[in-house]
Amino acid sequence: MPKLVDGKKVWGSVSTVHDGPLLQVKKVSCNSQVASSWHRHERKTNGFFVESGSVIVQTRRWPVVLKPGQYYELRPGVEHRFVGVEPTSVMMEMYFAEPDTELSDMDIVRTDEGHLLPDEEWGLLIGMAEAGDD
Numbered sequence: 136m137p138k139l140v141d142g143k144k145v146w147g148s149v150s151t152v153h154d155g156p157l158l159q160v161k162k163v164s165c166n167s168q169v170a171s172s173w174h175r176h177e178r179k180t181n182g183f184f185v186e187s188g189s190v191i192v193q194t195r196r197w198p199v200v201l202k203p204g205q206y207y208e209l210r211p212g213v214e215h216r217f218v219g220v221e222p223t224s225v226m227m228e229m230y231f232a233e234p235d236t237e238l239s240d241m242d243i244v245r246t247d248e249g250h251l252l253p254d255e256e257w258g259l260l261i262g263m264a265e266a267g268d269d
Contacts, residue, residue: 145249146171147219152227159230159238165190165219168257171249175214177242180231182208183217188224191264192217198264201226218252218260 142148146169153160165171165188183192185201192199192207194215199207209215217226232238252260 144171145169145251146217147223149228156237157232157234161228163217163226163228165217165224165226167219167222167224169249169251170218171216172245173214173216173247174243174245176209176211176230177244178211178232178236179238179242180208180210181213181215182206182229182231184227184229186225186227188219188221190217190219190224190226191260193260197267198260199267200264214246216249220261220264 147164147166149161149163151159152162170193183190183201184206185203187203190201192201192209192215194209194213200220201207230238
């Protein structure tokens with residue numbers, strides 16, 4: 136299994152908490168207004184559990200705001216990105232494999248790179264997220 140890449144990213148930082156054959160857990164610190172890349176995982180389910188701050192998990196359909204103690208899960212193949220709402224938001228990101236497959240960082244398909252969201256796009260994203268939070 137390829138080694139998970141820990142360290143600083145444009146959107147924050149990541150460190151591996153657990154690296155098993157069917158479950159991987161990463162602790163992720165997200166900066167406000169800086170989005171991860173749009174990407175999807177071909178074979179693994181992706182779960183997000185927020186510890187502090189707020190995180191938006193955005194699919195091509197709609198953003199979901201997660202607050203401390205909330206969990207959200209995406210099935211394989213769903214394109215998404217995440218962005219911190221607070222200056223520093225912390226979440227646990229989990230990857231689950233089916234018993235007949237193996238977890239690998241090689242199943243990620245990126246369609247862009249992480250970046251600071253322009254103020255106009257950030258405002259629209261926050262507005263959509265708040266509307267969906269009702």
